Amino acid sequence: MRPTSPAPATTTVGIVGGGPAGLLLARLLHRCGIDSVVLESRDRAYVEHRQRAGVLEQGTVDTLRACGAGERLDRYGLVHHGIRLRYDGRSHRIDLPALTGGRSVVVYAQTEVVKDLIGLQLAGGGPLVFGARALAVTGADTARPVIHYAHEGREHTLTCDYVIGCDGFHGVTRDAVPTGARRLYERAYPYSWLGVLADVPPSCDELVYAHSERGFALFSMRSPTVSRLYLQVPNGTDPADWPDERIWEELDARSATDGPWELARGPITAKSVLPMRSVVTEPLRYGRVLLAGDAAHIVPPAGAKGLNLAVSDVTELARAFAHLKETGSGELLDGWSDACLRRVWRAEHFSYFMTTTLHTAPGQSTFDTRLQLAQLDRIASSPHAAAELAENYTGVPQAPVPVPVASPS
Known part of the structure; x- marks a missing residue:
């Protein structure tokens, strides 16, 4: 039967x-x-x-709350009012609420x-x-x-x-x-991310996006005691080729700054490589x-x-x-x-x-690197350029959540 x-x-x-x-x-x-x-x-x-x-945009947080999924998010989510750009030995903070009329993001x-x-x-x-x-x-x-x-x-x-x-x-x-x-619109990128989880408190209380001639690095977190870290690596990289000490040394080198900064190190619990691409289907x-x-x-x-x-x-x-x-x-x-x-x-x-x-x-030329640094300088020196980044980062306002026909169960 x-x-x-x-x-x-x-x-x-x-x-x-x-x-x-x-x-x-x-x-x-x-x-x-x-x-x-x-x-x-x-x-x-x-x-x-x-x-x-x-990283949840303001609109995503609002949607989850509206549909009843906000209790743990509000209890454990980490509200971030800024991000930091690290480049050419300098560090610049993007104040998200000040540039967007009060919007922020939540790490959850x-x-x-x-x-x-x-x-x-x-x-x-x-x-x-x-x-x-x-x-x-x-x-x-x-x-x-x-x-x-x-x-x-x-x-x-x-x-x-x-x-x-x-x-x-x-x-x-x-x-x-x-x-x-x-129709498929697609772009592949000539690099990937090596992502790691580490049992160590974050080195910074906000996300740090680091530009370096050695490659990109991102300093993020999953909780106040767990760091989520990323390194730009060549496509096809095997995580096994990156022992823990090499990862920490490279993160340190790519985040170097003339100001105070100390990279917190701890046990790495997971490693994976993420290829990067842009795809849109229409x-x-x-x-x-x-x-x-x-x-x-x-x-x-x-x-x-x-x-x-x-x-x-x-x-x-x-x-x-x-x-x-x-x-x-x-x-x-x-x-x-x-x-x-x-x-x-x-x-x-x-x-x-x-x-x-x-x-x-x-194989990037020094000319292209100087263009990148000029763009980062523009963001750091112009409120208009910084606001453009902040508005996109916190998200274009989303559609309202549909009103339920009855009280949600």
């Missing part, structure tokens, strides 16, 4: 991918009385421990965001199925697309009014869109299949935009679905792709600017 499916056979919105984008979309839809099912290929432990970005690990959203979903949301590997999405241009997935050795189908792909760039949802119906909708988050676009991490763009995507999308439910009009849903792409390209440009201004390309 065939076992019962782990999820209903039909739903209004089928969401492929249980990362922050998929989970937040499900939460927002639930508050508006719209049913959904989230299918996640990995198990819960894996999802809750995937290390990703940890994506792992914690995911834990919060999973807890809400399991406590009172729609079905969230772990270990459900999407095999294909069919019927994208029909009124009822279908997600085919495997769970515990059995194949199942989920018939939907709409399918939302939150399953990343290599997920199956992208394949539901014919290649002739989408449009974000084909028929009744829509792409959000990394399935739709990827940004290099220097601008801290990846998670924030995903939040913006699904907040706009939930608002469009709520409008459709309340009025019967698909106007917002029809315009969703164009609205999102305007924000996406703004974020892509800012991330490209931060990346190319702060990194040293292989």
